[in-house]
Each structure stands twice: as structure tokens, then as C-alpha cells.
Amino acid sequence: MFREPEMVENELVHRSSPSAMNVLRGRLIAKIDEVLSQIAASDDTPSNSHIQFEANLVLPQDVTGYSRRVILDSIRIDDLRSPTTEKDSSLRCTASSSDYVSVNPPLHSQGYCGLDGVPASAEPTHSPNTPVAQSCRPIDNSCVPLFDGSQHTPPTTPTSSTLPTCHLESEEQRPPKRRRLGEDHPHKLEQSTIDKLTEGIWEQIHNPKSLAMGNDLKEAMSWVLEKMSGDTNRFESRDLDFGKATKRCQQITTSSRTARAFEVIVQAHWVDCYDARLTALREERPELRPNEHKKMVLTEACTSFSWSEKELRNRMAIWKGYREIKNAAGWSALVFSGSGIYRFCKYRLGFDQEAMTKLQSMRIRAEVAADTLQPQWRTLLSLVGESTQRHWRGHPHDWAVGRREDQDAVPLAVTYKQWDPNFAFQNLDESIVDCEKWGDRDPRRSESGPIFMCKSCSLRQSDTVEENECECFPDLYSPRPRTSCPVQIFRTDNGKNNGLVACCSFERGQAVGEFVGMVTKGLADVDVMQSQAGDNEPYQIWQGRYGNYTRFINHSCVPNCQFQTFSWLGIQRIVVVSNGIAADKELTVDYSGRYWDNLDKICLCGEARCRYKDRAKR
Numbered sequence: 001m002f003r004e005p006e007m008v009e010n011e012l013v014h015r016s017s018p019s020a021m022n023v024l025r026g027r028l029i030a031k032i033d034e035v036l037s038q039i040a041a042s043d044d045t046p047s048n049s050h051i052q053f054e055a056n057l058v059l060p061q062d063v064t065g066y067s068r069r070v071i072l073d074s075i076r077i078d079d080l081r082s083p084t085t086e087k088d089s090s091l092r093c094t095a096s097s098s099d100y101v102s103v104n105p106p107l108h109s110q111g112y113c114g115l116d117g118v119p120a121s122a123e124p125t126h127s128p129n130t131p132v133a134q135s136c137r138p139i140d141n142s143c144v145p146l147f148d149g150s151q152h153t154p155p156t157t158p159t160s161s162t163l164p165t166c167h168l169e170s171e172e173q174r175p176p177k178r179r180r181l182g183e184d185h186p187h188k189l190e191q192s193t194i195d196k197l198t199e200g201i202w203e204q205i206h207n208p209k210s211l212a213m214g215n216d217l218k219e220a221m222s223w224v225l226e227k228m229s230g231d232t233n234r235f236e237s238r239d240l241d242f243g244k245a246t247k248r249c250q251q252i253t254t255s256s257r258t259a260r261a262f263e264v265i266v267q268a269h270w271v272d273c274y275d276a277r278l279t280a281l282r283e284e285r286p287e288l289r290p291n292e293h294k295k296m297v298l299t300e301a302c303t304s305f306s307w308s309e310k311e312l313r314n315r316m317a318i319w320k321g322y323r324e325i326k327n328a329a330g331w332s333a334l335v336f337s338g339s340g341i342y343r344f345c346k347y348r349l350g351f352d353q354e355a356m357t358k359l360q361s362m363r364i365r366a367e368v369a370a371d372t373l374q375p376q377w378r379t380l381l382s383l384v385g386e387s388t389q390r391h392w393r394g395h396p397h398d399w400a401v402g403r404r405e406d407q408d409a410v411p412l413a414v415t416y417k418q419w420d421p422n423f424a425f426q427n428l429d430e431s432i433v434d435c436e437k438w439g440d441r442d443p444r445r446s447e448s449g450p451i452f453m454c455k456s457c458s459l460r461q462s463d464t465v466e467e468n469e470c471e472c473f474p475d476l477y478s479p480r481p482r483t484s485c486p487v488q489i490f491r492t493d494n495g496k497n498n499g500l501v502a503c504c505s506f507e508r509g510q511a512v513g514e515f516v517g518m519v520t521k522g523l524a525d526v527d528v529m530q531s532q533a534g535d536n537e538p539y540q541i542w543q544g545r546y547g548n549y550t551r552f553i554n555h556s557c558v559p560n561c562q563f564q565t566f567s568w569l570g571i572q573r574i575v576v577v578s579n580g581i582a583a584d585k586e587l588t589v590d591y592s593g594r595y596w597d598n599l600d601k602i603c604l605c606g607e608a609r610c611r612y613k614d615r616a617k618r
């Protein structure tokens with residue numbers, strides 16, 4: 001019923017005619033030019049590196065099942081770079097409307113950050129019980145945050161006080177240059193197939209509509225069955241109702257995806273059963289040679305499937321790939337792998353040890369995300385006799401994951417236990433306004449409508465699909481349903497306690513998330529984001545006990561994100577915006593000099609250009 005996709009790309013791999021060679025040559029020259037100019041222009045490539053050109057010789061799966069690497073040539077980066085290569089500094093944030101500030105630098109030494117119960121730096125400095133005086137400094141025109149990063153013992157509740165406060169403050173909005181939709185991006189590195197596969201898995205796990213379960217699935221299937229049995233009541237032949245067609249199409253598309261997930265699970269499991277059958281036969285018939293055992297099992301299977309041996313072998317090669325992915329990355333990765341897995345397993349480009357290591361390291365992470373975001377995925381496993389019990393419960397960000405295969409995920413509270421045995425953090429989608437401080441006013445509101453025009457794009461903002469025109473940050477602000485942001489809280493391995501890692505890549509200018517917490521004022525002893533909407537009274541956003549994943553973003557002297565203010569429907573928001581983030585990278589912002597000036601820690605960002613790594617000497 002669900003056909004495996006046909007191969008449409010990579011046709012040239014199978015041809016060797018002179019014209020095919022010419023086409024290949026032309027394509028390669030264009031590709032190499034593009035990649036070289038991108039790398040030459042990139043800041044991230046150290047000058048003493050070199051680029052190696054390789055080809056993959058893909059052998060038939062039934063011979064080895066792996067591709068073989070052929071090294072062609074290499075070139076030094078230094079030889080590539082021309083003196084005219086310039087850095088794009090357009091994203092250096094020159095103004096934002098918000099600053100992170102730490103309010104009266106709390107007590108800290110090793111690693112408790114200003115956000116009540118945060119992490120540790122490597123440099124113990126003063127007694128955790130001794131408050132360190134910190135004062136708020138005037139705000140400059142940069143939009144980098146000023147986390148306090150210094151607390152050792154976080155307060156359980158925020159306190160209003162007259163103590164000096166350090167915070168992030170808001171400035172006029174000047175958004176970073178954003179890539180417009182549809183704009184060409186000449187400097188984009190092609191992803192390898194394993195990267196495409198893993199990103200596909202993460203995207204599907206974070207998309208609440210990726211699997212159709214329960215009634216949706218039943219309804220779609222019963223519709224298909226009715227249609228097949230000739231009942232046309234539900235969609236007359238002349239019925240061109242667009243809304244109905246869209247709904248139906250969406251239902252069937254998602255259901256097919258679910259059925260496809262069923263298919264790969266069952267096929268991977270079938271390979272396990274095939275091996276088990278082979279082992280049993282070896283014991284039953286020890287007098288036969290290994291090839292004879294194999295032949296017997298294949299013949300048995302060919303008869304049941306009604307396939308030729310060649311056909312079965314070809315399919316088995318792909319199914320073995322599914323099984324390898326399942327063994328490395330777990331069932332959840334298989335379920336959410338989508339159609340990309342077929343191509344990956346059929347052509348096996350990049351299906352090597354490195355890919356396996358990458359898949360192994362995502363095993364627990366993918367399971368945490370799948371269990372907490374789409375717990376119903378496990379019901380699919382009942383087909384192959386696996387446990388359908390959910391293992392990871394709660395909110396996806398109740399867990400701090402590891403990035404290596406041998407690192408388990410741990411409850412978030414455990415990672416703060418040494419500083420705060422009662423640590424608790426409530427995940428919010430939206431900020432909450434502290435009504436004790438603000439009554440029924442929201443200090444972030446500067447316009448009351450009914451019509452709101454975007455200050456960035458000058459187009460209309462609305463919470464209805466028909467009226468909204470603003471597409472500035474569609475992942476966060478649009479009437480369309482939102483998907484979860486593909487990020488995870490992870491255990492850093494260099495003394496920063498937790499951090500935030502990107503599961504998928506984020507384009508430059510794309511929103512990572514809104515800085516969400518409690519909108520309050522007058523707090524001391526804690527880190528807050530400080531901002532002001534128009535002429536309103538300044539406000540603070542405190543993330544000590546309530547907030548979202550933006551709370552876990554660490555500092556880097558070469559950050560890949562920045563804070564920016566944005567007004568949606570008249571309410572000021574503080575948005576973490578990507579400067580261009582590759583999948584699997586830690587998300588970072590620049591906390592700014594003012595934040596670090598008030599800290600007695602060293603910076604552990606590890607960048608060659610780190611400004612705060614040698615603070616003792618300073």
C-alpha cells in the first residue's frame with residue numbers, strides 16, 4: 001500500500017556515458033566554487049585548516065553494505081582566502097530594546113548563576129554566603145545580556161528591595177539584518193545525508209502533527225476503506241470543496257506518515273527475526289554450511305513474500321539499514337525518521353562510523369523529546385512486541401540531556417541540587433505579569449489597537465490568519481499553530497552546568513524563542529532582564545522560578561544568538577534571535593561587559609577571542 005519512494009536524484013551515480021560525465025563535471029565545478037567561496041568567507045574556519053575533496057564509492061549493499069571513501073584532493077584555506085574577503089558584521093547588534101541585568105549581584109562563587117539556581121563557573125572566588133556588591137550600570141547601545149551569573153544561593157522568591165540591581169535593559173529596536181523568505185543564500189553549505197536524516201528526525205519529533213493517532217488515524221483509514229469499497233457518499237465526484245479537501249488531504253498525509261513509521265519498525269524488526277531464524281537453523285542443522293542456512297531462510301521468506309531472491313535481498317539491504325539506525329539511535333529515531341531514511345539506507349552515502357556515533361549520541365535525547373512531546377508514539381511499538389510504557393515524563397525541558405552516548409538524561413532539579421535542594425522551575429509558554437506589582441496593567445503594552453502595525457515590517461499584525469500580514473518571526477508570532485522549538489537543555493562538560501543545544505539548524509534572523517518569565521519590577525538579588533516599552537515605566541523579566549528554555553542560554557564571546565525587542569499586538573517582547581546556528585551546536589549570547597564586570601568568574605566560552613578568560617590577571 002505504501003510504496004517506497006523512487007530514487008530521483010543522484011541519477012548520475014549510475015551512469016557513465018560521456019554526456020553524463022560532462023553534466024557531472026559541470027555540476028561539480030559549480031558546487032565546488034560555491035562551497036569554496038563560502039568557506040573562504042566564513043569566520044569560523046581557522047586559517048591553518050584545509051579542505052579535502054572526497055568521493056564515496058557506493059558498493060552494492062549485499063556486498064558490504066557500506067560506501068567507500070575516495071580522497072581526491074585538498075586545498076589550504078589560506079590559499080583560498082583573498083585579501084578582499086570580509087567579515088559580515090551586519091548582525092553585530094547595535095541596538096535592542098532589552099538588557100539582561102543582574103539585580104544586586106547575589107552571592108556566588110563556583111557556578112551559581114544569577115538566575116536563581118543556575119550554574120557554575122570554574123573559578124571559586126569568594127564565600128557563597130558573602131553578598132558581593134554589584135551595581136547597575138548605565139545601559140549602552142548594545143543588546144547583549146547582562147546575566148548576573150553570580151548567585152550561589154538563590155532566593156526562593158524574588159524580593160523587592162532597594163538593593164542595587166543588575167539587569168538587562170531595553171533600548172530602541174534595531175533588528176538584525178534578516179534573510180527574506182525566498183532570498184538566495186549563496187553561502188550555504190550542503191548538508192551531508194546523515195545531517196539531513198537527523199534534522200528530519202528532530203523536526204518530526206517537534207512537530208505535534210507528525211503522527212496521526214487515535215481518532216484521526218481511525219477516521220482517515222475508515223475513509224480510505226469506504227472509498228475503496230465504492231462508497232462515494234463522503235466526497236462526490238464533482239465535489240470541489242477546498243476546505244474539505246484540505247482537511248482530508250492533511251489527514252491522509254499524516255496517516256500515511258504514521259503508516260510509513262509502522263512499516264520501518266516492522267521491517268527493522270523483521271531483520272532481527274531473520275537473524276534469529278538463521279541462528280536457530282544453525283543449531284537445528286549443524287551439518288549444513290552457513291550459505292545453505294542462509295539460502296533456506298531466504299527461500300522461506302521469498303515464498304511468503306512472493307518475491308524473487310534478488311528482490312528480497314535488495315529490500316533486506318535497506319531494512320538492515322533501518323535496523324542499524326534503530327540499534328544506534330533507538331526506536332524513536334526510526335519512528336520519526338520520515339521518508340529521508342529510505343534514501344539514506346538505500347544509497348548509504350555517509351553511512352559510516354561517524355554517522356553511527358552521531359546516531360548513538362542522539363538515542364536518549366530523541367527518546368526524551370519523543371516521550372515528552374509525543375507520548376503516543378510508543379503505541380506503535382506494540383506491533384513488534386516492544387514496551388509501550390513511556391519512560392520520560394513531564395515537560396521536555398524538565399530534563400537535562402547529555403550529548404554523548406554514555407550520558408543519561410537527568411531531572412533538571414538534580415543539576416541544581418548542590419546549590420538549591422528545593423530547586424523548581426515552571427515552564428511557561430507566555431510571560432506572566434506580576435499583578436501584585438502591576439495590578440491589571442501590563443507594562444510591556446505600548447499600544448492598545450484594535451489595529452496593530454508591525455514596527456519592523458510595517459505590515460498588519462493580527463491573531464487571525466486572514467488578517468495577519470506580518471511574517472517577522474512566524475515561528476513565534478503568527479496566528480498559525482506553533483510547533484515546539486527544537487532545542488534541549490544539556491549538561492555542559494566544561495563547568496557551565498547546563499546549556500541549551502540546537503537539535504536543528506536555525507537560520508540567521510530566525511527566532512529561537514521569546515525570553516519568557518515573570519514580568520515584575522523592583523527585584524534585587526537576582527538576575528533579571530530589564531526593559532521599557534515606549535514611555536512606560538521600566539519592567540523586569542525574572543526567570544528564576546518561571547520561564548522557558550531561553551533561561552539556559554550561556555554566554556560566549558563569539559555568540560550565535562542575540563536579544564532583540566519586538567512588538568507583537570502592541571506588547572513588547574524580547575526575542576532570542578539566531579545569528580546562524582548549525583544543528584547540534586550550543587546556543588549562546590553575549591552577556592556583555594557590564595555583566596562580566598560584576599562577576600568574579602572566568603568565562604568558559606573557550607573562544608580564542610574570549611574577553612573574560614583571564615580575569616584574575618585583569
Ligand SMILES: C[S@@+](CC[C@H](N)C(=O)[O-])C[C@H]1O[C@@H](n2cnc3c(N)ncnc32)[C@H](O)[C@@H]1O
Nearest residue numbers: 113114118119149497498552554555603604605
Ligand atoms: C542564564 S545562566 C545560563 C544557564 C546556566 N549555565 C545554568 O546551568 O542554569 C547564566 C550563568 O551560567 C553560567 N555561565 C554562562 N555562560 C558562562 C560562561 N561563558 N563561562 C562561565 N560561566 C557561564 C554562569 O554561572 C552564569 O551566571
